[in-house]
Amino acid sequence: MTRQVLRLRLEKSGDARFISHLDFMRTLTHAFVRAGLPVALTQGFHPHPRFSLALALPLGASSEAEYADVELERTVDAMHAARELNRVLPPGIRVRKVQEIPVGAPPLQSQVGAARWLLDLELAEKGTAASEAPPVGGAPAAGEGPGPGGGEVGEVLTRMLAQPHLPLVREKQGKVRTLDARPLIRSARVREDGGPSVRVEAVLAAGNPSLRAAEFARLVAETGGWELRHLRVHLLEVYADRDGELVDPARLGEEAWRDYHRNRKLGFEE
Amino acid sequence: MGERAEEAAGRERLLESVEKPARYLGTEWNAVRKDHREVDILFALAFPDAYEVGMSHLGSKILYHLLNRRGDTAGERVYAPWVDMEARLREEGRPLFALESWRPVREFDFLGFSLQYELNYTNILNMLDLAGIPLQASERGEGDPLVIAGGPCAFNAEPLAGFFDFMVLGEGEEVLDEILDLYARWKRQGRVGGRREFLHRVVEVPGVYVPSFYEVDYHPDGTVREVRARDGAPSRVKKRVLPDLEAVSYPVRPPVPFLDVIHDRIMVEVFRGCSRGCRFCHAGMVYRPVRERSPQAVVSLAGELVRGTGYDQISLASLASADYSAVTRVVRELNERFGPCGIGVSLPSLRMDSFSVDLAREAGRVRRAGLTFAPEAGSQRLRDVINKNLTEDEIMGAVDAAVEAGWDSVKLYFMVGLPTEGDEDLEGIARLVEAVSARGGRGGKRLSLSVSVSPFVPKAHTSFQWEAQDSVQVLEEKFRFLRRRLRIPGVNLSWHDPRMSLVEAVFSRGDRRLGRVLERAWRAGCRFDSWTEFWDFRRWEEAFRSEGLEPGFYANRARPRDEVFPWDHLDAGVDRDFLWEEREKAYRGETTPDCRWDACPGCGVCPELGVAIALRGEGQM
Missing domain, CATH: 3.40.50.280 (Cobalamin-binding domain)
Structure with missing residues (x-):
């Protein structure tokens, strides 16, 4: 029997954004079994299905780019597999695309270097409440009054991008360290300006090293001298980063096939 | 914003503000x-x-x-x-x-x-x-x-x-x-x-x-x-009792939680009730008699549950699954059917004998679970008192089988404060743990033991419903003794808070007057009392004091034979006289066999409720 790897592009929206990364993995694992997919298993005392997600999405974020590489024990029809999965996935989780990847190709997880985010920032003039940033999708802090509009936020983004360095304090397991966030921001611009929030689209480093969407939002607020009252995050796409060139998963898949055929010397020419 | 949209936004904000x-x-x-x-x-x-x-x-x-x-x-x-x-x-x-x-x-x-x-x-x-x-x-x-x-x-x-x-x-x-x-x-x-x-x-x-x-x-x-x-x-x-488990439809599509819950797996109930007759056990009395599901039904439900939930673990649920009369065949069959798909089988609540360990090994072919045993008492005398029907040879046989099969850690449960317990019984726990630990793992590696000790809680409707619970002070002394005796490498001792067990004992044999204590404790801020991070005994003490009720009256008092109990009008089908006889036998150190394989000891459930033991292990698969 021939193995097969499917790269699923899933959407995580609505209530599903409240499912944590680990719980999302477990939810997919259950769905594979319900859909009757012959997912390959790891060896050992505690075998688990061979699949990986490209990126760990923060709790509260929605996404249209949840990529799961799933290894199957035998070949199935990819479209059929996607349909079967969609029959057994809970509300808010849907397979939107499926691509076959050669067995043995590097998992997307190991290739991801950047991610394109939408951030809805609800900002307020500083003063009334604590300026600590809420978690992604966090509750608003107290404090009233009109916040900055898209124009002001756009100016701040321009200012940030013009800086050679952007120091960012990161706390991890009680240890505080400062890193430079500037090289981790590929691009950032205001997309829309409506209602109480300003929508920013940003491409940030992902994988290792990475800049979390919430950290970026905090930087925007700090730079503007604002207070972040609410943040809503949505993932648009992930990319491999080749010296600044962003390569999307579809192309990575095509390239994997080209390499595969080249290695097999099947006369595949560019 | 319309009313609906506002409601939806409020819901989202609420969800955004909590941890899980x-x-x-x-x-x-x-x-x-x-x-x-x-x-x-x-x-x-x-x-x-x-x-x-x-x-x-x-x-x-x-x-x-x-x-x-x-x-x-x-x-x-x-x-x-x-x-x-x-x-x-x-x-x-x-x-x-x-x-x-x-x-x-x-x-x-x-x-x-x-x-x-x-x-x-x-x-x-x-x-x-x-x-x-x-x-x-x-x-x-x-x-x-x-x-x-x-x-x-x-x-x-x-x-x-x-x-x-x-x-x-x-x-x-x-x-x-x-x-x-x-x-x-x-x-x-x-x-x-x-x-x-x-x-x-x-x-x-x-x-x-x-x-x-x-x-x-x-x-x-x-x-x-x-x-x-x-x-x-x-x-x-x-009480109501279902004569035939298979007469009622079983949930093959239960909600599958997103979160990792405590028992996150398929549960197929293989039988209900238990007639082992452990004299402290509430479940063993109130769920009588034993009614099994046929092996065919168990296997077919397991299949439907796999498709219905997507879980990769099937637990054969009951009060003591190794007692299921078709257990070996069912475990083998499930492994054959679902093992190749990476779906494993597990058996909760095993007896401590080599048969059970062999079963656990067979069940764990796909995914191996930890081994947990409950000898409950440390001496043969006290195990006979509580009718555990478990010998030292069986215990050691289980340990040897576990080591042989490659387990390098085992969990053991004991109770302290059981009726008639003396120093030699506590010493017995220590000796038993030492003996098990000395059996060692393979290659000179020590067997790692988690030993959990809980205070005995007398429960209504059991043979020990007349008994006194040890005071908190006595229980603490007993625990200190065990802690001193069990400073053994590889042995990890844990202890259930005796104050929690006191409150449990009060309410398990309580009367209506305690409703006021409960309400007062809750008003004082008590909730999630079984969670150590929220448990606050002082609030409970204060609530008892304010209502003029003494916890010791409910927990630490031995009752005379003819005392009217607050639950006497609630009938689990077991004769009160039978329970008293069992209590007398306990004090004489006499055991009572299981009616599944031996004579009927006359607990009264079957005639009283018009039901019968149903063993269905012979059925086809």
């Missing part, structure tokens, strides 16, 4: 979300503990399924909201809601609690309060739901008597439908006569207990003089 929002979504796979306009009865199935505990409970899965199988009923779940959610609900003034619809539970027809553990009782009051439903049944109006309860603690839920409109004794499968049919008819008749009339109708259903139809008189010393039935209520309420 996935507890409250109600959109799990297999969750049943019905249009309320198309049903007549809204039933909120409540579990008074955290989501992760409630979602692990088999009985609730069964009831959820049976409720939603009815065309006229929507059954929705509600758990004790975690403290962060509770704070937000109180801040917003938002009433407690059912998960599937997010509709306030006070708009439901029924709010039914599962009573599994005495230390959950404050959560019940907290949930009623959050729901905006009056705590006392007598204060509820026509618009309030009927607040009802079932589960093992209902066999003595006297401390809760004032909070419930009615309770159900025994197994819910059949009686639930009878109650709902009655309710639907009453509702169609325009709720004639109000709640009071419905209670008069429902009290006629066997197994239904309406506490307000009973009056309790006390002696001056605080013991019960008499429990009198009024309003046409039966003088004794007999």
Whole structure:
């Protein structure tokens, strides 16, 4: 029997954004079994299905780019597999695309270097409440009054991008360290300006090293001298980063096939 | 923003503000979300503990399924909201809601609690309060739901008597439908006569207990003089028991939680009841007799559950699964069918013998689980007293088999404070642990042992219902002794807080007067009492003091043979005389065999309830 790897592009929206990364993995694992997919298993005392997600999405974020590489024990029809999965996935989780990847190709997880985010920032003039940033999708802090509009936020983004360095304090397991966030921001611009929030689209480093969407939002607020009252995050796409060139998963898949055929010397020419 | 959009936004903000929002979504796979306009009865199935505990409970899965199988009923779940959610609900003034619809539970027809553990009782009051439903049944109006309860603690839920409109004794499968049919008819008749009339109708259903139809008189010393039935209520309420497990449809599509809950796997109930006859065991008495499911049914349900849930682990659930008469064949068959797909089998609650270990090894072919055994007592004498029917040879045989099979760690459970226990029995625990530890792992590696010690809690309806619990001080001394004796490399000793066990003991044999203590403790801030991070004994002490009730009266007092118990009118089918005889035998160190394989010891359940032991291991697969 021939193995097969499917790269699923899933959407995580609505209530599903409240499912944590680990719980999302477990939810997919259950769905594979319900859909009757012959997912390959790891060896050992505690075998688990061979699949990986490209990126760990923060709790509260929605996404249209949840990529799961799933290894199957035998070949199935990819479209059929996607349909079967969609029959057994809970509300808010849907397979939107499926691509076959050669067995043995590097998992997307190991290739991801950047991610394109939408951030809805609800900002307020500083003063009334604590300026600590809420978690992604966090509750608003107290404090009233009109916040900055898209124009002001756009100016701040321009200012940030013009800086050679952007120091960012990161706390991890009680240890505080400062890193430079500037090289981790590929691009950032205001997309829309409506209602109480300003929508920013940003491409940030992902994988290792990475800049979390919430950290970026905090930087925007700090730079503007604002207070972040609410943040809503949505993932648009992930990319491999080749010296600044962003390569999307579809192309990575095509390239994997080209390499595969080249290695097999099947006369595949560019 | 329209009203709907505003509501949705409010819901999202609420979910954004709690640590584990996935507890409250109600959109799990297999969750049943019905249009309320198309049903007549809204039933909120409540579990008074955290989501992760409630979602692990088999009985609730069964009831959820049976409720939603009815065309006229929507059954929705509600758990004790975690403290962060509770704070937000109180801040917003938002009433407690059912998960599937997010509709306030006070708009439901029924709010039914599962009573599994005495230390959950404050959560019940907290949930009623959050729901905006009056705590006392007598204060509820026509618009309030009927607040009802079932589960093992209902066999003595006297401390809760004032909070419930009615309770159900025994197994819910059949009686639930009878109650709902009655309710639907009453509702169609325009709720004639109000709640009071419905209670008069429902009290006629066997197994239904309406506490307000009973009056309790006390002696001056605080013991019960008499429990009198009024309003046409039966003088004794007999438990309901399902004669044939296979006669009722089993939940093959239970909701699959997003979160990693405590028992996150398929549960196939292989049998109900246990007749091993351990004299301390409440479940062993109130779930009698043993009724097995046929191997064919077990295997076929397992298959449906795999497809219905997607879990990769099948647990053969019961009070002692190695006793299932077809267990070896079923484990082998399940492994053959599902092993190649990476789906494993596990057996909870194993006896400590080599047969069980062999089974665990066979079950663990795909995914190996930890081994947990409960010798309960350290000496042969005391194991005979409690009728554990387990010899030292069997114990050592189990350890050798486990080491041989490659396990390098084992969990052991003991109880201290059992009736007749002396120093030599405690020394026995220490010696047994030493002996097990010395058997060692393979290659000179020590066997790592987790030893859990819990205080004995005397329970109503058991042979030890007359016994005194050791005082907290005595229990602490005993634990200190064990801690000194068990400073052995590779042995990790843990201890259940004796103060928690004291409160458990008070409520497990409590009377109606304790309702006031409960309410006071809750008002003082008690909830999630079984969670060490929230447990606060001082509040409980204060509540007892304020109500003028002495915990020792309930927990640490030996009762005379003829004392009237607060639960005497609640009938689990086992003769009180049989329980007393068993107690006498305990003090003589005599054991009683299991009626599945030996003579009937005359507990009375089968003739009393018109049921019989059902062993079905011979059936085909």
